[in-house]
Amino acid sequence: MKDVVAPLLDEKGFRARNRVFRRVSNGFEHVVSFQKSQNWSALYKGKFCINLYSHPLIDGYPGFPKLPLSSGEHLFSRRMAVNELQDQWWRIEKLYRSDVREIEGLLSRELDLWFSKTESVKAFSENCPSQELEFKQTASFLGVLPCWLAYAHAAIFATLKKDQCAMKMADAALLASGPQADLFDENVREFKQAIFDRLAQLNP
Known part of the structure; x- marks a missing residue:
């Protein structure tokens, strides 16, 4: 083989x-x-x-x-x-x-x-599912919970400096987290604070 x-x-x-x-x-x-x-x-x-x-x-x-x-x-x-x-x-x-x-x-x-x-970080961000059913199907295809797929999109949007999209997807991750809400609440709070801190440095 x-x-x-x-x-x-x-x-x-x-x-x-x-x-x-x-x-x-x-x-x-x-x-x-x-x-x-x-x-x-x-x-x-x-x-x-x-x-x-x-x-x-x-x-x-x-x-x-x-x-x-x-x-x-x-x-x-x-x-x-x-x-x-x-x-x-x-x-x-x-x-x-x-x-x-x-x-x-x-x-x-x-x-x-x-x-x-x-295939690429850029394509991944551009192909972010917009409908709940499509989001669940993509998450299932990739073998991950929807909350982690949303959080991955949030992190990649943040990496690409698309901060508003990043904030939106972080909230979507928290909303979809279900039993993992406590974990994602902490992750999302830290995630948003890091974006706020970066923006504050850019606009003192």
Whole structure:
């Protein structure tokens, strides 16, 4: 499979380190990770899955990890699977040609589609969903809660110095946070204060 996967991902700009492939795309880090199961039950033993991760390369905002990112800190994620399955694992030792073709097809078709949502910081900000249903659908597609998608838009708007949009999306994140309201209340207050402080320095 390595002879198929490595050239395919190399052509798309990914660079390999062990079982992890990374690239940087206009302000986002993209990752394709071949994860070996750590679960020793009969269902998962000796199997692997393929995970996609994406994260805006910004920090300094409350709730966002500091750069460089560590494993598990990427905001957006998806596990690759066929036929709308939520979870798919392949055998490591008994990987048939049909499995390799299936994986090659997934990486050829689904990978570009999923990463297209975070192709660049500029495009991400310009394509901010305007309707609640569209927002929920985009959040589900990117594997994140709507409140975190809204907060990501707020942080990126702030990075691009679009302060009014940033404030609006921070409020939307708080409104969508539900059970995480306490966490987001603190994040949003710190976030807004940082913008106020920056504006005060620009307009003393």
